[in-house]
């Protein structure tokens with residue numbers, strides 16, 4: 001496993017396109033059947049309860065010890081660096097991610113797991129980045145999103161007179177979490193298959 005150069009990222013993109021296809025029919029089906037109900041129910045029912053899916057999220061530390069490269073990346077994550085890791089199939093990315101999640105939990109770090117597509121999100125017991133971030137399809141202009149975020153926050157003054165932002169209302173797609181809140185309340189955002197983010 002190693003850090004990628006630009007040309008390697010292009011190769012990885014091509015590999016992912018081959019794996020998932022340019023045609024997103026399958027992904028859209030997953031979005032419709034798995035992710036959408038989750039969004040509509042807010043925080044009521046997590047997709048992890050859907051029968052037949054092989055969820056990999058476990059509170060246990062995986063039995064396999066990490067290699068030196070994997071340990072190095074884990075260390076960077078726990079130190080709070082922004083980290084991009086990739087590697088060929090079977091090189092140990094998923095195992096490393098399980099260790100990362102285990103150590104984040106152990107260190108009481110709040111994290112969310114996201115992916116660019118419904119299929120990729122389901123495989124890691126996460127949500128799509130669009131759903132998580134409250135961006136929906138992401139087809140609006142920047143100003144719309146700024147307005148949406150600003151509508152959700154109100155300026156309050158604490159006793160010292162210092163102004164702070166505070167989420168003011170719940171977003172129905174995010175259950176008890178507001179669009180602004182989700183960004184503010186986590187320590188680590190994990191994006192799987194990040195090279196598929198447009």
Ligand SMILES: Nc1ncnc2c1ncn2[C@@H]1O[C@H](COP(=O)(O)OP(=O)(O)OP(=O)(O)O)[C@@H](O)[C@H]1O
Pocket residue numbers: 064065066067070087088089090091092093094095096
């Ligand atoms: N450090 C390690 N020691 C022992 N086994 C390992 C180690 N890292 C990974 N493995 C094992 O190698 C196999 C492949 O690992 P993993 O699924 O994490 O690879 P991956 O990079 O996520 O693959 P893919 O891209 O195909 O999803 C798994 O059985 C995993 O348990």
